[in-house]
Amino acid sequence: xxxxxxxxxxxxxxxxxxxxxxxxxxxxxxxxxxxxxxxxxxxxxxxxxxxxxxxxxxxxxxxxxxxxxxxxxxxxxxxxxxxxxxxxxxxxxxxxxxxxxxxxxxxxxxxxxxxxxxxxxxxxxxxxxxxxxxxxxxxxxxxxxxxxxxxxxxxxxxxxxxxxxxxxxxxxxxxxxxxxxxxxxxxxxxxxxxxxxxxxxxxxxxxxxxxxxxxxxxxxxxxxxxxxxxxxxxxxxxxxxxxxxxxxxxxxxxxx
Amino acid sequence: xxxxxxxxxxxxxxxxxxxxxxxxxxxxxxxxxxxxxxxxxxxxxxxxxxxxxxxxxxxxxxxxxxxxxxxxxxxxxxxxxxxxxxxxxxxxxxxxxxxxxxxxxxxxxxxxxxxxxxxxxxxxxxxxxxxxxxxxxxxxxxxxxxxxxxxxxxxxxxxxxxxxxxxxxxxxxxxxxxxxxxxxxxxxxxxxxxxxxxxxxxxxxxxxxxxxxxxxxxxxxxxxxxxxxxxxxxxxxxxxxxxxxxxxxxxxxxxxxxxxxxxxxxxxxxxxxxxxxxxxxxxxxxxxxxxxxxxxxxxxxxxxxxxxxxxxxxxxxxxxxxxxxxxxxxxxxxxxxxxxxxxxxxxxxxxxxxxxxxxxxxxxxxxxxxxxxxxxxxxxxxxxxxxxxxxxxxxxxxxxxxxxxxxxxxxxxxxxxxxxxxxxxxxxx
Numbered sequence: 001x002x003x004x005x006x007x008x009x010x011x012x013x014x015x016x017x018x019x020x021x022x023x024x025x026x027x028x029x030x031x032x033x034x035x036x037x038x039x040x041x042x043x044x045x046x047x048x049x050x051x052x053x054x055x056x057x058x059x060x061x062x063x064x065x066x067x068x069x070x071x072x073x074x075x076x077x078x079x080x081x082x083x084x085x086x087x088x089x090x091x092x093x094x095x096x097x098x099x100x101x102x103x104x105x106x107x108x109x110x111x112x113x114x115x116x117x118x119x120x121x122x123x124x125x126x127x128x129x130x131x132x133x134x135x136x137x138x139x140x141x142x143x144x145x146x147x148x149x150x151x152x153x154x155x156x157x158x159x160x161x162x163x164x165x166x167x168x169x170x171x172x173x174x175x176x177x178x179x180x181x182x183x184x185x186x187x188x189x190x191x192x193x194x195x196x197x198x199x200x201x202x203x204x205x206x207x208x209x210x211x212x213x214x215x216x217x218x219x220x221x222x223x224x225x226x227x228x229x230x231x232x233x234x235x236x237x238x239x240x241x242x243x244x245x246x247x248x249x250x251x252x253x254x255x256x
Numbered sequence: 257x258x259x260x261x262x263x264x265x266x267x268x269x270x271x272x273x274x275x276x277x278x279x280x281x282x283x284x285x286x287x288x289x290x291x292x293x294x295x296x297x298x299x300x301x302x303x304x305x306x307x308x309x310x311x312x313x314x315x316x317x318x319x320x321x322x323x324x325x326x327x328x329x330x331x332x333x334x335x336x337x338x339x340x341x342x343x344x345x346x347x348x349x350x351x352x353x354x355x356x357x358x359x360x361x362x363x364x365x366x367x368x369x370x371x372x373x374x375x376x377x378x379x380x381x382x383x384x385x386x387x388x389x390x391x392x393x394x395x396x397x398x399x400x401x402x403x404x405x406x407x408x409x410x411x412x413x414x415x416x417x418x419x420x421x422x423x424x425x426x427x428x429x430x431x432x433x434x435x436x437x438x439x440x441x442x443x444x445x446x447x448x449x450x451x452x453x454x455x456x457x458x459x460x461x462x463x464x465x466x467x468x469x470x471x472x473x474x475x476x477x478x479x480x481x482x483x484x485x486x487x488x489x490x491x492x493x494x495x496x497x498x499x500x501x502x503x504x505x506x507x508x509x510x511x512x513x514x515x516x517x518x519x520x521x522x523x524x525x526x527x528x529x530x531x532x533x534x535x536x537x538x539x540x541x542x543x544x545x546x547x548x549x550x551x552x553x554x555x556x557x558x559x560x561x562x563x564x565x566x567x568x569x570x571x572x573x574x575x576x577x578x579x580x581x582x583x584x585x586x587x588x589x590x591x592x593x594x595x596x597x598x599x600x601x602x603x604x605x606x607x608x609x610x611x612x613x614x615x616x617x618x619x620x621x622x623x624x625x626x627x628x629x630x631x632x633x634x635x636x637x638x639x640x641x642x643x644x645x646x647x648x649x650x651x652x653x654x655x656x657x658x659x660x661x662x663x664x665x666x667x668x669x670x671x672x673x674x675x676x677x678x679x680x681x682x683x684x685x
Contacts, residue, residue: 191317194351194364197317200313
């Protein structure tokens with residue numbers, strides 16, 4: 001029974017870029033800055049492609065919400081092996097207020113519309129570090145979730161997922177359909193080979209708006225300010241344990 | 257100049273373009289120029305602003321690959337001189353070792369612009385890997401692609417597109433480099449086979465090559481019109497290699513003499529027709545120059561990126577040195593030379609893809625990019641100061657790697673002769 005997968009990917013500022021805060025302190029500078037696919041989403045796409053190569057999956061649909069440039073991200077996913085794409089167009093001016101809840105609603109609607117068996121996402125995006133979309137999508141669909149996945153296997157009843165949690169590794173089993181999110185060690189994404197980049201040009205990408213899916217765009221969160229992290233101060237060297245305990249007491253970290 | 261003189265001059269320059277038999281006036285000449293753009297998908301047409309989307313994706317993939325897989329090995333293989341077999345195999349998997357070979361013969365079916373863009377990024381990662389890729393694509397696969405028959409392509413191209421097998425190109429000899437017409441290697445007709453005798457020098461990829469394109473005289477009386485091209489599989493009895501050269505740079509690429517002593521090859525191994533060898537070599541070098549231009553540009557970019565990064569971080573007199581005007585001058589001059597060289601490279605590649613003459617532009621690109629590479633590497637060391645002189649940073653290797661780009665595949669002097677010759681013809685003299 002071959003499965004259908006919906007993979008979400010987001011266009012974010014490239015991880016190697018030095019981030020600068022905008023003068024209005026309401027965000028970071030994005031214009032003219034190098035962008036690429038969120039690294040965790042690359043891992044999600046790669047996992048979907050591997051499942052297709054293992055004949056567990058027969059169709060991979062990649063979706064990205066964003067301005068015109070989101071097409072580059074979709075094309076990259078197509079070049080890695082996705083079959084077709086959906087571009088949910090968000091005008092550049094509205095990107096600041098387009099938040100994880102909206103994305104989750106879009107993904108939930110698309111998952112139902114396309115009748116997919118798995119929604120595969122990156123665990124978080126490296127620009128907002130939200131780590132919300134997979135969980136909220138699962139809730140909206142009332143589907144089981146396997147987030148922070150570092151290994152995914154198909155079982156007769158559904159999926160067995162090993163999750164990376166604070167205490168170590170947790171193994172869970174879910175039925176299908178399910179929502180999964182990829183963690184760092186799930187796999188190592190492939191390079192898009194040149195022949196596949198050429199083939200990606202011919203793959204279909206459909207455009208739509210959030211309104212087409214009945215999703216309202218009103219923001220639920222307002223960004224009050226964005227600031228640089230505090231400059232790191234020098235540490236202090238202490239001479240012995242007594243000195244350390246005294247300093248900790250001084251700073252109020254110890255009541256003893 | 258009078259109007260009649262002008263139209264006669266333009267008409268004469270027109271006659272250089274193949275296929276134009278109509279009499280054309282000056283105004284329709286301008287219209288004609290505009291109509292010649294024939295590329296339908298935008299493939300092979302770089303604008304002055306952006307690469308086509310496919311080529312941008314290609315560039316990103318190759319850059320990712322180069323940074324992840326080539327940067328870590330570039331220093332070690334430069335010291336050891338070891339051929340980067342694993343990296344070349346991976347490049348083959350990406351489709352880079354047969355990049356403009358048609359898919360029917362196992363290639364990726366892309367164009368010269370794709371070749372230029374990808375080779376620049378690969379060379380930015382590792383110049384040795386870049387020259388291995390360039391010599392293989394332009395100098396070995398190139399002549400067989402353009403002049404080989406179907407059987408030759410099946411035997412000598414198809415197995416050579418995966419990165420597992422590479423080839424080499426033997427034109428230069430100990431007695432002649434720039435003076436290619438004076439080749440002394442001979443090929444004797446023995447009825448059902450050829451016998452090759454002679455020595456070729458400075459051959460890139462010699463040690464790893466399993467296919468050899470070689471130029472030898474078949475009719476001494478015809479001088480350079482008596483040179484023919486041949487394909488020789490390796491190993492073949494009678495084909496041996498000289499010692500590996502101990503080079504200043506691109507040290508992981510094997511360079512040596514290739515010696516032919518009564519080396520017998522089947523009659524079918526002639527490439528093209530007898531006497532066509534010189535023309536094949538010159539046309540091959542035209543495309544090869546686009547490759548070497550890209551390699552030089554990649555070296556320049558590696559040095560430049562390092563210099564910019566260093567200048568933003570290195571503190572002197574209380575601020576990053578990037579605030580000092582003399583450093584800013586160097587950065588601006590390096591950036592400008594790189595930008596201009598890159599535009600020249602894109603133009604040469606785009607002309608080739610559009611099926612138009614590109615000899616002059618390819619020579620310009622090779623000349624510009626190679627002189628830019630040596631300039632930028634030199635200045636980058638200066639920006640890094642003492643750190644630029646040690647192997648902890650890549651710029652000392654960039655400096656050594658850059659130097660050869662002004663020499664091989666046509667010295668800078670030869671490029672200038674090619675450019676001047678074409679200019680004089682264009683102006684009708």
